[in-house]
Amino acid sequence: MLETVGSEVCGTDVHLFHGRLSGVPYPIIPGHVVCGRLAESQAAIRDVEGRPIADGTLVTFYDVFGTCGACWHCLVARAATRCPHRRVYGITTSAEEGLLGGWAERVELKPGVRVVPLPDGVEPLDFLGGGCGLPTGFHAIERANVALGDTVVVQGSGPVGLNAAIFAQLSGAARVLVVGAPRARLEAARRNGTDEVCDIGEIPDAAARVRFVRERTGGRGADVVIEASGNPAAIPEGLEMLRDAGRYVVVGQYTDSGDVTINPHRHVNRKHADIRGCWGYEFSHLHRALAMMGKHRERFRWRDLVTREYALEEAGQALADMEALRVVKAVIRP
């Protein structure tokens, strides 16, 4: 059992509220990324290295469970994030099954759920400032194979984009540019080491934004572009921002926001592009992302991404603020 200290509000929660995802077993308790204190453990809870975790310790947990380790996706394709048995707290768990979401005073830890203690010096708000954007942005950067000295463009300045911009720097990018809006999110990007930002409010023309990137990359485009905007129109724009033989990671299209038109000759074949979808995250991404947060919590200010904390009964307001982009990161504190 976990006594909830806080749970994030993420973009998926807004989509869930509007019923935009299929296969959700409503009613649900939202809140897939949670921070709390272990309590009333029947058996010893252990971390991934086998060390017992005492009740009262501040922990989070990997929100995905039920991955079978026995199906074709898990064993042959080694694509565990596409395992059909995969379940996620707060998204694919029904309230009728128990307390399986973070917007509640207590969260039930199902057998097999992987618990991770917060590293020394990391407080709940640090972790929740990262939220699910932390392992998601981490996974996107792992997919991107950033080389030391690369220039990385991130499309989108929401939590996933901001975390991707941080992990791009930690992976050795020599330069990180963020293309997004509104201003407050771009300022957060700047405070967290982004070299330059391109405000789509100020530069509403996609071709002008492509020029912005090309002018800063010898006319060639960036080595890596990360799509974290959620807007289908970002796809051709990002491919125009990418250099020949570069890597383009699509991590922002978690819900179906519609189709988009591309030119396969220019955007893919002649460009010799690598386009990589990035779905979900594995335990290793959460584990490694937390280790990096422990080491770099002075350099990057995840905590400051939390614009406002909400009581449980203010959850509706939190969703409304999130949807209107009035906050960078909203946290529910039961």
Place this chain on the structure above:
Amino acid sequence: MLETVGSEVCGTDVHLFHGRLSGVPYPIIPGHVVCGRLAESQAAIRDVEGRPIADGTLVTFYDVFGTCGACWHCLVARAATRCPHRRVYGITTSAEEGLLGGWAERVELKPGVRVVPLPDGVEPLDFLGGGCGLPTGFHAIERANVALGDTVVVQGSGPVGLNAAIFAQLSGAARVLVVGAPRARLEAARRNGTDEVCDIGEIPDAAARVRFVRERTGGRGADVVIEASGNPAAIPEGLEMLRDAGRYVVVGQYTDSGDVTINPHRHVNRKHADIRGCWGYEFSHLHRALAMMGKHRERFRWRDLVTREYALEEAGQALADMEALRVVKAVIRP
């Protein structure tokens, strides 16, 4: 100097004839892939291992030259097929510069052109049956990282697609399916080891072709799909044929045949797809492809892909037959 034995007619030649490529320095001598006999060599011509090649030897050569080895693309990005100084016999060379194309009795070997003797037992028609589709299909399969036991779908049954189907088998695919037309090309695919073919003449509905693939892959789609059709509409169809976390190589869109609509959520992000453009080929692809042809010339019948040979003065007919898909592979014999 090379005394031409034969030169292929490829799809690019049809596009060149219609003026569909930009930046071509007309008039040109077409024919970028050539087979001939070395003649009148001033200095010793050597193969890549440093051995001299005697005049009279049957050889081909790597049609790309001028790659600088000194620019950002060559040295930093290591993307030599995107080097801006790259030139190609019969495509980006003007007839005013000399005999730099294969539709002529003799071809001039510029300094630095890499000459490759035909392997023992490989005759000019074997090599020309592969043509530029040989190293192009080879490169596509290298990009695909076929794992032993994979199922590979090839979209398109032209020379690139047929060679991709052959190299997929040689790379360890357990099963290769070709989706294409017309019948004669699909029969060539079957004779060369393709397990099953899907005739788009018989199954004109894209959704039905996707079902064809999914029914043969446990409902999941193929591990690898190679787009070698040249039709933009093949892109979303191929992505629907691909399994989650599979690899999709786009090698057929060498000219701009228009835009296409995809769904970034379903086709890229949720699918965790790897989409890889594949432009040109490097010397290593030609070198290795020829070694494989030498070894497997009994098992695969490249020579039989040559439907008809044409004299120089019949070149117009060759282009017309190629465009009408009346031939699999046309060869000019000066």
Place this chain on the structure above:
Amino acid sequence: MLETVGSEVCGTDVHLFHGRLSGVPYPIIPGHVVCGRLAESQAAIRDVEGRPIADGTLVTFYDVFGTCGACWHCLVARAATRCPHRRVYGITTSAEEGLLGGWAERVELKPGVRVVPLPDGVEPLDFLGGGCGLPTGFHAIERANVALGDTVVVQGSGPVGLNAAIFAQLSGAARVLVVGAPRARLEAARRNGTDEVCDIGEIPDAAARVRFVRERTGGRGADVVIEASGNPAAIPEGLEMLRDAGRYVVVGQYTDSGDVTINPHRHVNRKHADIRGCWGYEFSHLHRALAMMGKHRERFRWRDLVTREYALEEAGQALADMEALRVVKAVIRP
């Protein structure tokens, strides 16, 4: 429950008999790779694609079980073959726990054991001719990243080496050389497509064997060398056979047969070598290896590697014949 049709005798069984492995819970029932018929299944046994397998079907199973999927090795390092909870039928299972080895009339299938039906046309002796060398050799070749057109040298002509030589061909090697003994095993290599063999009985001098390889590789050495001999002295010899920047896979040193001296400057640093240890195999290796056996059972004659079949009470003789290299592959038929 499995009614045993046959179980292999492998080199590890000889080591087990002599007590050369540590941590073995004697008494054990040997036989980790087994073929049999499903019988008396309580719950539905399903294959990895989720299809039920009827009682009476000829199957094998992945001999490793108990891999936890929850420890640091499984989740963070993604090195499941080094999971400390990993257990193996016939090796780390005690006879006191049940019928957990193939040298018995029946084998108990523990929960979570992955069962694989033999592909159409594959008979028990085909599979047992491959034995544990099948997935082990498969894994070694996966580690080697064979490129189309490579020259591959295999050191050792036991079951692992012979399977590695087969999978090297299936992965696109243009040439495969096997260095080993005795003559009967080298003949098996030749019958299974190996281009040339080097008999260490006839060429007892290591430097002469290195010359044998270099003379066939332009003086440079092979692109890939697979160590499958079990002799520590093979290591420096194999590294001398390897070209600069080549890949050397060490898969034969499953037991500690002693130390060996290498020169780190010449063998590793200046050579820019990739040396890759290869421990155990995962389910995917068995699954994919079987698919390849199903496809290529005419081309490669795994069944012919079975030199002799033994009744259960002849197991001692089988071990003695195996140790004396009088047989290529011995099979116990209870």
Place this chain on the structure above:
Amino acid sequence: MLETVGSEVCGTDVHLFHGRLSGVPYPIIPGHVVCGRLAESQAAIRDVEGRPIADGTLVTFYDVFGTCGACWHCLVARAATRCPHRRVYGITTSAEEGLLGGWAERVELKPGVRVVPLPDGVEPLDFLGGGCGLPTGFHAIERANVALGDTVVVQGSGPVGLNAAIFAQLSGAARVLVVGAPRARLEAARRNGTDEVCDIGEIPDAAARVRFVRERTGGRGADVVIEASGNPAAIPEGLEMLRDAGRYVVVGQYTDSGDVTINPHRHVNRKHADIRGCWGYEFSHLHRALAMMGKHRERFRWRDLVTREYALEEAGQALADMEALRVVKAVIRP
């Protein structure tokens, strides 16, 4: 032509002085890594992006030239650092050919030599503090494929080791440990962000040093170990420090300092280790390393690695100080 500002003294220079390398065309002008000002350029010198570099600009250059781009190693194996035509300023160039070494007032730039301007804010002593250890350490870390969150051990605290420790951090290592001596070098490692050092003067027992690493890595060993010590005995020690399925890069064995004994079962096969030799560096390593130095020159103090500057006539003293490890980095200022 280059007016020399400074040239480094590296370990190879000490070996050259003692005649320990074969094939050196004595007499030579030592000094392969040089910083100077462009002067008297006949034709426009351009950087890799094609921009002209004005005379008077502070530059360095890639010390390797003559790589042919046409041989089997360059074209087929894509292993340019093993091209047999490769030549290196100050090492494989004779004084009789011209001013081809940095211990001279002027250095001649041969055709095809790649010149790189120092990035804004990088001064000659910054660059020379890195010296050839900069691209060498960079290449080693590229070979290591550091994952975000990894623990990296560096064996050796000379210039290569110190640069490897810096680039390991920049690549996303969560923790870097350096094992070396003497104290002054370890202090330089600490000042440059190394988390912990192990002084081999204080812990002379190899087994105790292995324990030092294992105690800090959950008993498992490090994800990555970089051998940069030059001592053959470091090899088995480093392999004991490595976790199962970890990566071990051997970059310190540039001269033949003798053989060493390893256990192939324990150190390679059962460990499932990746052991990677690392020879020379390519232009991209120098280019990217300099970009990183430009970005991180405040965080890492390369300049402080220069313990002492020497006039040309003090070169003998510089070599003696280098050999006695009295300096971290010595620089010749003509």
